Each structure stands twice: as C-alpha cells, then as structure tokens.
Amino acid sequence: xxxxxxxxxxxxxxxxxxxxxxxxxxxxxxxxxxxxxxxxxxxxxxxxxxxxxxxxxxxxxxxxxxxxxxxxxxxxxxxxxxxxxxxxxxxxxxxxxxxxxxxxxxxxxxxxxxxxxxxxxxxxxxxxxxxxxxxxxxxxxxxxxxxxxxxxxxxxxxxxxxxxxxxxxxxxxxxxxxxxxxxxxxxxxxxxxxxxxxxxxxxxxxxxxxxxxxxxxxxxxxxxxxxxxxxxxxxxxxxxxxxxxxxxxx
Amino acid sequence: xxxxxxxxxxxxxxxxxxxxxxxxxxxxxxxxxxxxxxxxxxxxxxxxxxxxxxxxxxxxxxxxxxxxxxxxxxxxxxxxxxxxxxxxxxxxxxxxxxxxxxxxxxxxxxxxxxxxxxxxxxxxxxxxxxxxxxxxxxxxxxxxxxxxxxxxxxxxxxxxxxxxxxxxxxxxxxxxxxxxxxxxxxxxxxxxxxxxxxxxxxxxxxxxxxxxxxxxxxxxxxxxxxxxxxxxxxxxxxxxxxxxxxxxxxxxxxxxxxxxxxxxxxxxxxxxxxxxxxxxxxxxxxxxxxxxxxxxxxxxxxxxxxxxxxxxxxxxxxxxxxxxxxxxxxxxxxxxxxxxxxxxxxxxxxxxxxxxxxxxxxxxxxxxxxxxxxxxxxxxxxxxxxxxxxxxxxxxxxxxxxxxxxxxxxxxxxxxxxxxxxxxxxxxxxxxxxxxxxxxxxxxxxxxxxxxxxxxxxxxxxxxxxxxxxxxxxxxxxxxxxxxxxxxxxxxxxxxxxxxxxxxxxxxxxxxxxxxxxxxxxxxxxxxxxxxxxxxxxxxxxxxxxxxxxxxxxxxxxxxxxxxxxxxxxxxxxxxxxxxxxxxxxxxxxxxxxxxxxxxxxxxxxxxxxxxxxxxxxxxxxxxxxxxxxxxxxxxxxxxx
Numbered sequence: 001x002x003x004x005x006x007x008x009x010x011x012x013x014x015x016x017x018x019x020x021x022x023x024x025x026x027x028x029x030x031x032x033x034x035x036x037x038x039x040x041x042x043x044x045x046x047x048x049x050x051x052x053x054x055x056x057x058x059x060x061x062x063x064x065x066x067x068x069x070x071x072x073x074x075x076x077x078x079x080x081x082x083x084x085x086x087x088x089x090x091x092x093x094x095x096x097x098x099x100x101x102x103x104x105x106x107x108x109x110x111x112x113x114x115x116x117x118x119x120x121x122x123x124x125x126x127x128x129x130x131x132x133x134x135x136x137x138x139x140x141x142x143x144x145x146x147x148x149x150x151x152x153x154x155x156x157x158x159x160x161x162x163x164x165x166x167x168x169x170x171x172x173x174x175x176x177x178x179x180x181x182x183x184x185x186x187x188x189x190x191x192x193x194x195x196x197x198x199x200x201x202x203x204x205x206x207x208x209x210x211x212x213x214x215x216x217x218x219x220x221x222x223x224x225x226x227x228x229x230x231x232x233x234x235x236x237x238x239x240x241x242x243x244x245x246x247x248x249x250x
Numbered sequence: 251x252x253x254x255x256x257x258x259x260x261x262x263x264x265x266x267x268x269x270x271x272x273x274x275x276x277x278x279x280x281x282x283x284x285x286x287x288x289x290x291x292x293x294x295x296x297x298x299x300x301x302x303x304x305x306x307x308x309x310x311x312x313x314x315x316x317x318x319x320x321x322x323x324x325x326x327x328x329x330x331x332x333x334x335x336x337x338x339x340x341x342x343x344x345x346x347x348x349x350x351x352x353x354x355x356x357x358x359x360x361x362x363x364x365x366x367x368x369x370x371x372x373x374x375x376x377x378x379x380x381x382x383x384x385x386x387x388x389x390x391x392x393x394x395x396x397x398x399x400x401x402x403x404x405x406x407x408x409x410x411x412x413x414x415x416x417x418x419x420x421x422x423x424x425x426x427x428x429x430x431x432x433x434x435x436x437x438x439x440x441x442x443x444x445x446x447x448x449x450x451x452x453x454x455x456x457x458x459x460x461x462x463x464x465x466x467x468x469x470x471x472x473x474x475x476x477x478x479x480x481x482x483x484x485x486x487x488x489x490x491x492x493x494x495x496x497x498x499x500x501x502x503x504x505x506x507x508x509x510x511x512x513x514x515x516x517x518x519x520x521x522x523x524x525x526x527x528x529x530x531x532x533x534x535x536x537x538x539x540x541x542x543x544x545x546x547x548x549x550x551x552x553x554x555x556x557x558x559x560x561x562x563x564x565x566x567x568x569x570x571x572x573x574x575x576x577x578x579x580x581x582x583x584x585x586x587x588x589x590x591x592x593x594x595x596x597x598x599x600x601x602x603x604x605x606x607x608x609x610x611x612x613x614x615x616x617x618x619x620x621x622x623x624x625x626x627x628x629x630x631x632x633x634x635x636x637x638x639x640x641x642x643x644x645x646x647x648x649x650x651x652x653x654x655x656x657x658x659x660x661x662x663x664x665x666x667x668x669x670x671x672x673x674x675x676x677x678x679x680x681x682x683x684x685x686x687x688x689x690x691x692x693x694x695x696x697x698x699x700x701x702x703x704x705x706x707x708x709x710x711x712x713x714x715x716x717x718x719x720x721x722x723x724x725x726x727x728x729x730x731x732x733x734x735x736x737x738x739x740x741x742x743x744x745x746x747x748x749x750x751x752x753x754x755x756x757x758x759x760x761x762x763x764x765x766x767x768x769x770x771x772x773x774x775x776x777x778x779x780x781x782x783x784x785x786x787x788x789x790x791x792x793x794x795x796x797x798x799x800x801x802x803x804x805x806x807x808x809x810x811x812x813x814x815x816x817x818x819x820x821x822x823x824x825x826x827x828x829x830x831x832x833x834x835x836x837x838x839x840x841x842x843x844x845x846x847x848x849x850x851x852x853x854x855x856x857x858x859x860x861x862x863x864x865x866x867x868x869x870x871x872x873x874x875x876x877x878x879x880x881x882x883x884x885x886x887x888x889x890x891x
Contacts, residue, residue: 201363203356205723219337221367222383226719228368230359250730 056093056122060086060129067136073147075140078161083130090126093119141168145175146191147241192234202233204245213239320428322415322435325530329415329437330358332390338366339388341380341396343867344718345555345789346705348395349726350524350548351417354541355392358531370722371396373865374405381406388412395419395523396867401426402434417526419519419557420867425452425510437530439521447509454502516844517869519557524548525566532573539593542573544729546595546686547705550698555706555789556796556834559842567684571597574686593690593731598697601666602683604748605700608741611657611665612640612650617748619793623800624678628756635676643672690731704728704740707747710787750781751794755801764802766811767883769890770833773798774879775820785820786830788871794818795834803837813838817847817886819879827876828863834870845870854885 063082070076097119104112141164144152150172160168180187210223215235223229223239228248239245322328338359342352352368359366367384371377377396384391391414393402398418403426408414416427417437421444427434428446438444528545531537549570553563574595588594603621606614615621615636625639626632640650645668649657666682673681687697709725728736754775758764764773775782785791799816806812815836822830833847848869855862860878874882 201360201365203360220387222387224369224383226370226717226723228723230356230364230366232365248727250727250732 056089056119057125057129059089060126060133063133064129067133073140073143075137075144075156075159077159078137078164080161083133086126086130090123093123093126097123137164138167142171144168145172146194149191149238150176153242192237197233200233201230202236203228203230203248203250204236204240205229205248206244207246208244210239210244320431320434320436321440322437323440325437325526326533328435330530330534332413333392333415334362334364336364336390337388338364338390338392339380339384340366340368340392340394341371341377342368342394342722343396344370344372344709344722344725345395346551346702346709346725347419347522347524347548349705349709349722349729350544350551351394351522351527352726353544353729354524354527354531355394357538357541358527358534358536361536370719372718373867374400375865378406381408385409385412391415393418398423398427398436398438399517399867399869400424403430408433417523419521419523419552421518421520422446422513422516425513429453437526439526444520445513447513451509452506515849516846517848518842518844519552521562522548522552522566525569528573537573539577539595540731542570542577543593543595543686543688546570546574546698547701547729550685551702551706554699554702555792557843559840564684567686570686591691593688595686595688598685598687599666599682600685600687600697601669602681605703605741605744607654607695607697608700609745610651610653611645612647613745614654617745617752619797619800620681621678622752622755623797623804624676626801626804627752628759628801628805639672639676642675643668694734696737700741701729701737703744703748704737706789707743708736708740710784710790711743712783712787713743747784747790747793750784751790751797754779754781754785754794755798758798759801759805764798764816766808766814768887769814770886771799771802771811771814771816772883773816773818774829775818777821777824782821786822788830788832788866788868791818791820791830791832791871792834795832796837799834799837815847819874822873828873829876829879830871831874831882832871850886850889854882854889857889858882858885860885 059082063079063086066076066079066082097116100112100116100119103109104116141160144156145168148156152168157165175191179190182188182190205228206223206225209225212220213223213235214220215231221229221231223244229245236245236247240247340352340355342348356366356368358364367388369380369384371380377393381391385408389411391412393414393416395418397414397416399420399422401424402414402416410433413433413435415435415437423436423438423444423446425447427436429449429452522545524545525548528537528541531541549563549566552558552566553560558566574597577595602618603611603614604618606618616627621627625635627636640647645661649661654662670682673679685698687695689695705725705728708728709721711721711724724736725740727733728740757779758773764771766772775785785794795816795818798818802816803812813836815834817831817833819829819831822828831851833845833851835841835843835845835847851862851870851872852864854860855864855872855874858878858881860882861875862878862882863873865873
C-alpha cells in the first residue's frame with residue numbers, strides 16, 4: 001500500500017494523492033513536460049500561459065524553455081529577472097522548510113515531513129534548472145568564440161552578464177595560450193579552416209554593404225551589396241560566418 | 251600622343267607627296283608639307299626619300315612601337331599576362347552578352363587565381379560612381395560592353411597609372427579611345443569593319459602653328475616700332491604665310507568635322523564580347539565546354555535582340571561551329587562515349603519558334619515574332635491561316651496545344667522538316683535558323699535562344715521590385731549549369747514577357763497606335779496599358795519595338811511607311827514623370843542595323859533644352875520628362891526631315 005502525500009493541484013487546493021502518483025509527477029517535472037503534468041481544464045489553460053505561476057519550479061522551467069526556444073548557437077539576453085525570481089522562490093521554500101523542520105523536531109509533528117520533503121525536492125529542482133541554464137549559456141558563449149573570433153559584435157555582448165564576460169575573457173586567454181604553445185614559434189590558429197579547404201581563393205558575393213575590408217597585403221576592398229569578389233579564403237571565412245559574404249559555387 | 255606607326259603611314263612617309271588613292275574623301279596631308287597640293291601635282295609621280303633617311307629609319311625601327319597600342323593585337327600578352335598578377339576591377343553592363351563574357355573571364359581568373367572584384371554597372375552614372383569608389387584600390391579596370399563609344403578619360407578623369415581594358419561591342423569606338431596609347435587598351439578584333447579615321451585627319455600638333463604664329467607676331471611687333479623697307483617686305487611675307495596657314499587650318503578643321511560626323515553618325519554593334527573572351531581562352535588552351543556554351547549564348551543574344559545583321563550572325567556561328575566540332579571530336583575517339591550527364595553542345599538547324607521545347611507548339615507559334623507577323627495573328631484572318639497551317643501539317647490541335655515534351659513521339663520526330671515544308675507554302679522561308687543546343691542529363695536540353703530569353707527575363711524582372719543589381723546577380727547565376735531552377739524560373743518569366751509583347755503588339759496594331767510623323771514612325775504606350783511595367787526596361791522595349799515594326803510593316807498598305815524607322819516611348823517612372831524613349835532603324839532584308847538615333851536624340855535634346863538623361867550605354871535609349879515629349883518630338887521631326 002502506497003503512502004498518501006499532499007500536493008497542490010492546479011486549483012491551488014491541497015489534494016491527497018499516493019506517493020506513486022506524486023513521484024510520477026515529480027518525474028514529469030524533471031522531463032520538463034509541463035503540458036502533460038496535470039490536467040488543466042480548457043477554460044483555465046490561458047492562465048498557464050501568463051506569468052501567473054501556480055506551481056513551484058515553473059519559473060525555473062520557463063528559463064530552460066526560453067533557452068531551448070532560441071535555436072542552437074544563438075544567445076538570448078541574460079534573464080536576470082527570471083533568475084532572481086527563482087532564487088526568491090528558493091529562499092521562500094527554504095525558510096518555510098526551516099520553520100517546519102524546527103516545528104517537527106520540537107513538537108514532533110510528523111505529518112509535516114511529507115511537505116518538507118516536497119519543498120526540498122522543489123529546491124533541488126530549482127537548483128538543477130538554474131545550473132543547467134547557466135551552463136548551457138556558457139557552452140553557447142564558448143561556441144561564439146569559435147564563430148566570431150575574439151571580438152564579439154556589440155549586440156551579443158549586451159546579451160551577456162558581467163560574469164559571463166569575465167568567463168569569456170578567461171576562455172579567450174586559455175585558448176590563446178594553447179594556440180601559441182602548439183605549432184612551433186608563431187603558434188597555430190586552430191579557429192580557422194574548420195572544414196578542410198578545397199581551394200586557395202573563393203568567389204564570394206556581398207549580401208549587404210559592409211564598407212571597406214582590408215586583406216593581407218594591405219589592399220582595401222569595398223564591399224558593396226551585390227558585388228562579387230575573388231578573395232583568399234582565409235580572409236573571407238569570418239565574414240561568411242557573419243553573413244556579410246556568401247560563397248558562390250558555380 | 252605620338253601617332254602610331256601604321257603600315258599606311260609608313261608607306262606615306264616613305265613616299266610623300268603622293269595622293270592617297272584609297273580614301274578619296276580624305277586629302278592626306280603630310281605633316282612636314284604645309285603647302286596644299288595642286289591637282290596637277292597630286293596626279294604626278296612621287297618623290298622618295300633619300301636612301302640615308304630610309305636607312306636611319308629602319309635602324310630606329312626597333313625603338314619605334316609598331317604596335318597600335320590602342321587595339322590590342324596579341325590579347326594574351328597585352329591583356330591577360332598583364333593582369334594575371336594584379337588585382338582587377340570588372341565593370342559589367344547589364345546585357346546578356348556582357349554576362350557571358352563576364353562568366354568566361356571569371357572562369358579564366360579562377361584558373362589562375364587572379365583576384366578581382368565584379369561590379370555591375372547599369373549606365374554611365376553607375377560607371378562613374380563605381381569608378382570613384384574603386385579607383386584608390388585598383389589600377390587595372392576591365393570594362394565589358396561599356397565605355398568604348400564615349401571619351402572615357404574625360405568622363406572618368408582617372409589617374410595617370412590607371413589602365414582600362416575595354417571589351418565592348420558598341421561602335422563606333424570614340425576616336426580619343428582609339429588613339430590613346432597609354433591608358434586605354436581596346437580588346438576588339440580588328441577585322442570588324444571599324445573605319446576609324448586616320449590619326450592625321452583628326453589630330454594635329456598645335457605647336458607647329460603656334461610657333462609659326464609666334465614668330466610672325468614677334469616679327470610684327472618688332473616691325474611695328476620702326477618699319478624699314480626690308481622688314482616691311484619680310485612682314486608682308488610673314489603675313490601672307492599666316493593667312494595661308496589660317497586658311498589651311500580652317501579647311502582642315504572643316505574636313506575634320508565632316509569626317510567625325512560621318513564616323514560617329516551611325517551606331518552599330520561589333521563582334522560579341524563573349525566570343526572575344528572565348529578566343530582569349532582558346533589561345534591559352536584553357537577553353538572548356540562551359541565557356542564555349544557561354545560564347546554561343548553571347549552571339550545568340552546579339553542576334554535575338556537584333557544587334558547584328560544576319561550575315562554576321564552566320565559568320566560568327568560558323569566560327570563557333572568549328573570550336574564545337576573540335577570539342578566534340580575529342581570524345582568520339584574514346585571507346586566509352588561520354589556519360590549522359592556530361593555537357594554536350596550540338597549544332598542544330600532548328601526552328602525559329604521561341605522556347606518551343608519548353609512550351610506548347612501552339613503557344614510558341616503564336617508568340618514568336620516571325621510566325622506571328624507572317625500570319626498576322628492579331629486579325630481573324632490570321633487565326634484562320636494558322637489553323638490552315640496546322641491542318642496542312644497534319645498536326646491535331648490537341649497535340650499542338652499540349653506541352654511539347656508530352657507530344658507524341660511520332661509527331662516530334664520529323665517536326666522540323668514538316669514545319670519547314672508547310673512554312674514554305676505559307677511564304678515563311680526562314681523558319682529554320684542555325685543555332686546550337688546543349689544537353690546534359692536526360693531531362694535538360696536547351697537551345698541557345700531559350701537561355702537568352704530566360705536570362706533577359708531575369709535581368710529585367712519587374713515582378714518583385716528588386717534592385718537592378720539583384721537581378722543582375724540572378725541572371726548571372728542562371729547561366730551556370732548548377733542553377734537549373736533559376737533557369738526554369740527565367741523561362742517562365744520569358745513566357746510571360748513574350749505573351750505580354752504579343753498582346754501589346756496586337757492592341758497597338760488594332761487601335762492604330764502607331765503614327766507616322768514624317769521621317770519616322772512613333773508609338774507611345776500609355777500608362778494604363780497592361781504589363782506596361784515590363785516595357786520600362788531597355789531590352790524588353792527593344793524586343794517590343796522590333797516586333798511592332800515588323801507587324802506594322804506586314805499590316806500596313808502604305809509603301810512609304812514600310813521603310814521608316816520607329817521610335818517608341820513607354821512610361822518609366824510614374825512619380826517622376828519620365829518616359830523611356832527608344833529608336834530602332836528601319837526594317838529591311840539586308841539592313842546593317844545601323845542606328846542614327848543616338849546622335850539625333852542628343853541634338854534634339856540640346857536644341858529644345860529638354861530634360862533628358864542619356865544614361866544607357868546604347869545611345870539610342872534615353873529617358874525623357876513627360877512634359878518635354880512634345881517639343882522633343884517636334885525637334886526630331888525637323889532634324890530628320
């Protein structure tokens with residue numbers, strides 16, 4: 001026979017369910033599939049779309065969902081607000097748990113233990129979500145170094161918080177040190193030629209007005225929309241990744 | 251500029267005082283000889299130079315450049331080897347021939363890894379802006395189908411070290427461009443009948459005369475103080491000489507004006523730029539089938555848009571046919587014949603029906619200029635004749651209206667011969683024309699004219715309101731074999747364009763929109779005309795113009811009108827109130843396609859101070875403000891009558 005536990009359903013009412021169901025629902029949280037968590041009547045479905053969170057850990061999952069929505073490689077703005085709300089929720093839960101634990105210990109109210117356990121698992125859940133969020137962002141920022149080079153466009157820099165910038169600078173430094181250490185005297189730039197090159201020079205077409213562009217021997221090329229150029233491949237790679245030039249294959 | 255040493259001038263120098271019998275108009279004048287020759291003297295024998303002079307001349311021969319310097323004789327050495335280690339800027343004009351030449355040149359540059367920048371230029375203003383932007387960074391400029399017919403150095407004002415290689419079909423080549431030996435090199439074949447006036451007839455050293463004048467005036471001023479008897483006599487001699495010299499100079503200038511007027515009066519087109527580039531590739535043994543195909547398209551474009559006479563087209567096709575058989579011959583020896591996916595170019599004596607293999611036969615007959623004008627398909631009689639024609643060939647209507655690829659094989663097999671036979675009965679003698687087709691894969695078969703129409707439709711696509719440079723890039727792309735969807739899109743656009751042309755022609759003829767203004771015919775497309783936006787572009791308007799003229803000649807009974815040229819005006823920009831005006835020469839069997847409207851438009855615009863824009867590289871296409879249309883036309887009428 002399974003234990004009975006307490007949980008709050010969509011209508012914010014405490015209901016008694018079995019531990020098994022409770023555990024299943026917690027599992028659903030881990031998978032992050034909020035839609036299948038509980039039955040939300042149709043007329044209330046709009047409520048879950050707004051910020052009116054009625055369950056714990058929803059804000060944390062919202063953070064994850066936001067990151068998941070932006071495809072691979074794009075960095076959305078750092079959701080300072082979201083993190084703050086999650087941390088507040090965690091603080092509230094922790095304090096509630098503190099008081100309940102003290103009560104349980106002193107007065108021996110063992111019926112508070114399930115809710116303590118419940119809040120503890122919420123806290124763990126929130127921690128895991130935030131950690132995943134921050135780590136995924138770091139991975140994306142790392143990929144940016146390989147894509148854009150050491151100088152990031154300003155739009156992307158606005159999306160990073162101060163600590164992330166710090167991390168990025170450190171990462172840049174380690175990568176630079178590593179690159180200097182390999183490949184003999186001058187080091188080897190491993191961020192170039194990510195795919196094996198087929199030819200020295202490639203034909204590129206300019207997709208937007210980029211202004212002047214200097215190549216190795218000092219000559220300056222004016223990149224105007226719809227002009228085509230035949231340039232050394234290594235100079236063009238950066239701009240192709242940025243979307244200014246397009247490789248023309250004929 | 252030192253005068254180039256041509257064989258002719260060499261001969262003339264060796265044997266002075268001998269009238270040049272070849273050019274009757276040009277009275278040749280040796281630079282040393284300041285006296286005009288009496289007729290008797292001209293008829294007399296010649297005086298040769300002393301032996302010593304000749305010997306010294308031949309010694310100095312090594313130091314004299316016998317090369318023209320303006321026309322490049324060895325295109326490989328003087329053009330390609332010069333630019334192969336440099337960075338080049340390519341300025342390309344928006345027509346299909348230029349696109350093909352550009353593709354060939356790009357392929358060559360890719361082979362040798364010449365860094366280049368390709369900038370499409372739509373007119374003189376674009377060329378000027380592009381040059382300003384790039385003149386700091388580039389020393390060598392290649393201009394394709396632009397820049398030959400106007401004094402380039404004056405227009406662009408380049409630095410001393412900029413070098414321009416001009417591969418242009420526009421004739422006549424401006425004389426300053428021809429005789430410039432440092433900065434301008436013309437990649438033009440010299441067997442095109444260029445008729446460039448000789449150097450001495452147009453340019454002269456002004457130093458001689460100034461010197462002489464200076465002496466005289468100096469003497470005069472000295473002499474005016476205290477004229478002694480002796481000095482007075484000297485002064486009189488000097489005065490006589492000066493008057494003589496001035497008279498000679500006036501005569502020379504009058505002659506010069508006449509010569510230049512004759513030279514620049516008619517504009518026409520020379521050998522295709524794509525063919526010139528292909529021959530460069532061939533000389534370097536770097537020619538491929540792709541390049542050959544592009545040069546075929548370039549020559550066909552000149553024929554489709556009626557830029558060259560039929561004889562020249564046939565000659566160029568014969569040249570290309572030699573290259574095609576050379577390329578095909580390579581693969582016949584091998585045991586394993588070429589895979590079906592490889593590109594194969596074949597010489598065809600195919601029908602003159604536009605896009606017939608990508609359309610239905612019926613539609614193609616209705617929308618091709620040749621057949622439509624022969625049958626007069628805008629009238630009911632014409633439709634009946636068409637039905638008779640189809641019945642005569644034994645082709646069921648159902649089959650003929652189907653897509654060509656879905657027609658019965660039994661009909662398709664002998665189609666060309668059957669159509670030719672029937673066409674002869676209906677007085678269409680030239681229903682077949684020599685052209686080339688390309689095959690690659692099982693599905694893809696294109697005639698050269700198909701590609702020309704597709705590329706032209708893409709180049710002048712007005713459907714999406716895109717910038718002209720976007721369209722240029724799309725048209726350039728469609729010429730590569732890997733962009734077949736774009737080519738098919740182009741073919742669809744071309745079909746729409748041809749239908750629009752057909753309908754416009756029909757409506758113009760039926761509503762008698764073509765008016766005879768005396769020395770020319772005139773037609774004005776009103777703003778509300780359907781598809782009038784299509785005709786705001788020069789190539790489409792040219793096609794419409796030629797079609798309309800042919801149709802008019804077929805439909806009118808007035809004999810005099812049949813030999814008149816046609817001027818057409820179509821709205822260009824409704825907001826700015828401009829129209830695009832285009833003139834084409836009269837239609838005749840043996841016409842040499844020489845167009846005098848360029849100069850005529852210029853003069854008319856000057857005399858009436860109309861607000862015109864002569865921006866196109868073809869001087870017979872201009873933009874004009876709506877309000878000035880009336881006085882402009884009146885000026886033209888007076889000018890040309």
